[in-house]
Amino acid sequence: MKGCYCLIINMNKSCEIEIGKLGKISFKRGCHVYVGSAMNSLAARISRHLSDDKKLHWHIDYLLKNENAEISEVIYNVSEEKIECRLSQIISDKSNGIEGFGCSDCDCESHLYYFKNRKEAIECVKGAYDSIAMECKSFNK
Numbered sequence: 413m414k415g416c417y418c419l420i421i422n423m424n425k426s427c428e429i430e431i432g433k434l435g436k437i438s439f440k441r442g443c444h445v446y447v448g449s450a451m452n453s454l455a456a457r458i459s460r461h462l463s464d465d466k467k468l469h470w471h472i473d474y475l476l477k478n479e480n481a482e483i484s485e486v487i488y489n490v491s492e493e494k495i496e497c498r499l500s501q502i503i504s505d506k507s508n509g510i511e512g513f514g515c516s517d518c519d520c521e522s523h524l525y526y527f528k529n530r531k532e533a534i535e536c537v538k539g540a541y542d543s544i545a546m547e548c549k550s551f552n553k
Contacts, residue, residue: 417488449496
């Protein structure tokens with residue numbers, strides 16, 4: 413099963429986190445949306461993100477390792493079409509991204525976006541899916 417996903421990540425308090433080669437980054441209390449894709453195994457990729465037992469490989473791994481970060485919901489689609497960057501571009505129009513985060517393999521400025529609250533984040537993600545006429549599903553952690 414292939415597709416793209418958006419992790420809705422609650423940050424319980426503001427903090428600085430060392431994110432691999434990006435270095436120390438300040439994260440605000442609130443909600444962050446991470447846009448990713450899994451063109452081999454969507455279920456396995458999402459399970460990996462939800463797991464605490466993993467090697468630190470991607471930028472998102474460093475963020476999720478922090479005690480203040482918690483995935484509250486996953487919004488995803490199943491498709492052969494890789495729409496990760498399209499979703500990211502649409503979300504970037506409504507939010508500030510963290511430069512260079514999660515986008516070392518594409519031309520996007522970021523794949524991680526900040527929102528003041530969870531409701532705003534979820535509405536933006538679902539609106540992004542609607543704007544490209546792609547059906548999405550979600551589940552709470």
